[in-house]
Amino acid sequence: MHKEELIVLTRNIRTICGAFALAISAALALPTLVHSADPPATATAPAATASAGGTAATPTAPTASSGADGAASAQPAASFPPAPKLTAADYPTVKGVNARVAVWLIAQLHLWFGAFVVAVPMFVFMIEAIGMATRDKRYDNMAYEFIKVTITAYSLTALLGGLLCFGLVLFYPDLFKYLALIFKESMFAYALLFFAESAVLYIYYYGWHWLQGGNKKWVHLTLGLLLNAVGLQLMFLANAWTTFMMSPAAVDAAGVFNGNTWAAIHNYLWNPINIHRVVANVAYGGSVVGAYAAFKFLSAQKPEERAHYDWMGYNANFIAIAALLPLPFAGYYLTAEIYAYSQQMGITLMGGVFAWLFIIQAVLIGALFLSANYYLWCGMGRSDGAYRYNPRIKYIAVVLVGAFLVWFTPHTLVLTNSELKGLGGPYHKYLGALGIMPAKNTAVNFLIVFTFLSFLFYRRANKIATVSWAAAGNAAQVALFTAGLINITILGVYYGYFTNTVYKVAASVPQVLTTLVIIIISTVIDAFMYKGAKDVAPLRWGRMPDRSQYALFLLAVSFTWLMGLMGYVRSGIRQHWHVSNIFRDSSPDAYTPGLGYAASVVSVGTILFMAMVIFVFWLSTVSGRHPTVKGYWKEQTA
Amino acid sequence: MNTPRRRIVPRLLQLVLVVLGVYLGFILVFDVLLGQLIPKSLLTMYMVFVIAGAIMVFTFTEEGAQELVGPIKALVEDPSKKWVRNVVFVIVPLLAGYYVYSSMLPGFEAPVELRTIHPAPPGKFKAYGKSYNLATLENPFRKFEKEDPAKFKELVKEGGNIYIKNCQYCHGDKLDGKGPYAAGLNPTPLNFQDVGTIAQLQESFLFWRIATGGPGLPGEAAPWISSMPVWQDFLAEDEIWKVILFLYNYTGRQPRSWAHE
Structure with missing residues (x-):
């Protein structure tokens, strides 16, 4: 590298780090800003007087308002009203409109699109950076095409966000007012950040071809980083409002806000949701752009188009799988935190009325893993060397299906009366043990390890290792996988069934670490072993059966449905509370709907979303068409 | 080719x-x-x-x-x-x-149902004329497990006696849900030996279920089909806590807890 290039590179890295530091500073400064907007300490309404005669339930979180708001608790009580006590008459109605279903569907659609537009810039940034590092234009083109799809989705996100806001103001005015009272500063910051997001996104997208080469490309990459920083902050703020409704903080038993906005934002479940949503969004975004690639692949007319979209689909699937692998752990962490926050919520979630939706969730997650693996196996057909690994796929499939069956075995079985008599009770002596979390955790680790093995075979399919120690390397990997899987099993069986809850839950951490160790060490061994490896033949991009593309569609649809169902469950565990235990929902819809009804609403939402997504895909297709229409325009004389 | x-x-x-x-x-x-x-x-x-x-x-x-x-x-x-x-x-x-x-084809068998085995407890409930907060409720005798093992053993024994006198008719003398009356009940009584029952629950949950019985179940468990009696009408508060000690001790299970030993 020349000295000048080195200087430019150093300067650019400094610039990009500076931008990142700026974004982080903004995030950190936010609590200070909102804190400064606290009301003056001239409170007159002591919180206790607003208590509902001792009948109002105390917020159940033992630490919900402690920790982050330690400083705030020392503040004098502010002049905030308690949570209103509503009656059905306080909820405006519009004839022919079911308020709950309307708000539910709009919120869900907004969230699906929001998740997509927050996620895509994350991997677009990485793909663009990879393109810059490798100087491979294909990456740049792919990143541009991904962000192009996002632009239309971004408009839809904003429209649906506006609609949601109207819906809340119209149908739940008192709830909106109460939340706005607590989060007014962050809501204002949210609006400003939305402007920033729009500005950065449009410059990033429309400036893509302008900001090419040299320093301009670095500027463009920095914009991508800023876009991500702003997008994530937006999501974190919205997450705070949602999680406040589940695990309220900075309020007393009657819902009187103590004035500490940061404590209200940083409530008990905020970070668990933040982590879960960031990871899930990337997986989701990957699956939706995968569906886009599949759509384009299936409608491609030329072999080179098929090859391009096949490659794009492969990358999208890779992104989705890479984020899918840690996702069960993020989900488990969130659920464990919900349980730790409130036994009531935890049992409602997984042992009570919503338990059956978790079985559907398990089925859908299994479907995600199966379709992602199937796509990889089909993808081995691009290589002429795949025949060496094909016979082993059936063993992977056996383990995947086996783990999947354990993963979705319910603890509470659906039994006919004769089966109930045959078993001597509602519990199955052997299958019952598979119904609880230690078995699920073990199963999901097996699913992940074997999905990684599928990926390893895919990577190797077209290569022949040339290093002298290839046999030893293979043996080391076999040993690593074997030892790791034995460790995961022992942790799951011994700690899962023969120790108390603390160790049961804690054992999931070394299980995850074992899986990560397998993945990381195996990747390192493979990277060295296949360094300078011979290609069997050039990879034949586009040589993919059409059915593999439907696996990509299945991935996107499963993700969407899954998010809808689990989003409903997350929200539903508040049951008849707008804000858990402090602000009661008194609307006519303040009941938990039947599982079938809820599943139907989510399914309708999924269909609507997929229809809108197909519309977005179609728009991106027609925008590239420039047919020449002869005889329509008047000929201009020079 | x-x-x-x-x-x-x-x-x-x-x-x-x-x-x-x-x-x-x-x-x-x-x-x-x-x-x-x-x-x-x-x-x-x-x-x-x-x-x-x-x-x-x-x-x-x-x-x-x-x-x-x-x-x-x-x-x-x-x-x-x-x-x-x-x-x-x-x-x-x-x-x-x-x-x-x-x-x-219509049959005579009752349709299958998605029964909720562990209905979610309320945040608070009333028993013995008092209000209990399930998030903070603890077994007052649990501390003796470490502080005074001899006393703890005695409490467990007392709990066992109460269990045998009151509970084993349905839940069985082996705590496996197969007591003499079990065959006449549907749903059958809970099997405490199962890894998915009391081992998954906090002691406060058991206290709520025992004290308030079937009628104390939340709306989500409706229609109420549990024949569990309202034990606060028959047992003292301390007796329920002692029975809970016995249930965990006999089965070798540990109550769900977030505290490390």
Whole structure:
């Protein structure tokens, strides 16, 4: 590298780090800003007087308002009203409109699109950076095409966000007012950040071809980083409002806000949701752009188009799988935190009325893993060397299906009366043990390890290792996988069934670490072993059966449905509370709907979303068409 | 280009045999060898994904997929298979019709239901004229497990006596849900030995369920079908806590807790 290039590179890295530091500073400064907007300490309404005669339930979180708001608790009580006590008459109605279903569907659609537009810039940034590092234009083109799809989705996100806001103001005015009272500063910051997001996104997208080469490309990459920083902050703020409704903080038993906005934002479940949503969004975004690639692949007319979209689909699937692998752990962490926050919520979630939706969730997650693996196996057909690994796929499939069956075995079985008599009770002596979390955790680790093995075979399919120690390397990997899987099993069986809850839950951490160790060490061994490896033949991009593309569609649809169902469950565990235990929902819809009804609403939402997504895909297709229409325009004389 | 292998067992038949083998394997292992039948609802779910997995393995290569669907395509398209086609086209709808008919046929058995085994507790509940907060409620005797093991042992023994006098008629003297009255109850009494019952719960949950019984169940468990009595009417508060100590001690389970030992 020349000295000048080195200087430019150093300067650019400094610039990009500076931008990142700026974004982080903004995030950190936010609590200070909102804190400064606290009301003056001239409170007159002591919180206790607003208590509902001792009948109002105390917020159940033992630490919900402690920790982050330690400083705030020392503040004098502010002049905030308690949570209103509503009656059905306080909820405006519009004839022919079911308020709950309307708000539910709009919120869900907004969230699906929001998740997509927050996620895509994350991997677009990485793909663009990879393109810059490798100087491979294909990456740049792919990143541009991904962000192009996002632009239309971004408009839809904003429209649906506006609609949601109207819906809340119209149908739940008192709830909106109460939340706005607590989060007014962050809501204002949210609006400003939305402007920033729009500005950065449009410059990033429309400036893509302008900001090419040299320093301009670095500027463009920095914009991508800023876009991500702003997008994530937006999501974190919205997450705070949602999680406040589940695990309220900075309020007393009657819902009187103590004035500490940061404590209200940083409530008990905020970070668990933040982590879960960031990871899930990337997986989701990957699956939706995968569906886009599949759509384009299936409608491609030329072999080179098929090859391009096949490659794009492969990358999208890779992104989705890479984020899918840690996702069960993020989900488990969130659920464990919900349980730790409130036994009531935890049992409602997984042992009570919503338990059956978790079985559907398990089925859908299994479907995600199966379709992602199937796509990889089909993808081995691009290589002429795949025949060496094909016979082993059936063993992977056996383990995947086996783990999947354990993963979705319910603890509470659906039994006919004769089966109930045959078993001597509602519990199955052997299958019952598979119904609880230690078995699920073990199963999901097996699913992940074997999905990684599928990926390893895919990577190797077209290569022949040339290093002298290839046999030893293979043996080391076999040993690593074997030892790791034995460790995961022992942790799951011994700690899962023969120790108390603390160790049961804690054992999931070394299980995850074992899986990560397998993945990381195996990747390192493979990277060295296949360094300078011979290609069997050039990879034949586009040589993919059409059915593999439907696996990509299945991935996107499963993700969407899954998010809808689990989003409903997350929200539903508040049951008849707008804000858990402090602000009661008194609307006519303040009941938990039947599982079938809820599943139907989510399914309708999924269909609507997929229809809108197909519309977005179609728009991106027609925008590239420039047919020449002869005889329509008047000929201009020079 | 490799010429396609001639197989002794065609791929389609292989697939059918694999699926059938797994199905019979489940029946053999659970219903025959282990003596605990596999419920039909679960077996159906299992088989759906076994079939999906098997189809994935049989179709991930183009050759495999062609081999699999080859006989089906031939059946539909090959003029020489006219008679077989006609027979299949008669048999398949008849089988489907029979399946629908037998599924819809009214029976005398009560419909299956998604029962909630662990209904969610309320945040607070009332018993003994007091209000209890389940988030903070603890067994007042649990501390003696470490502080005074001899006293703890005595408390467990007292709890055992209370259990035998009051609870074992339904829940069984082995705490396995098979007491003398159990056969007359539906749903059957809870089996405390099961890894998925008290081992998954905090002691406060047990206190709520015992003190308030079936009538204390939340709306989500409606229609209320638990025959659990309201034990606050028969036992003192301390007696319930002692029984809870006994339940965990006898089964060797630990209550769900977030505190490290």
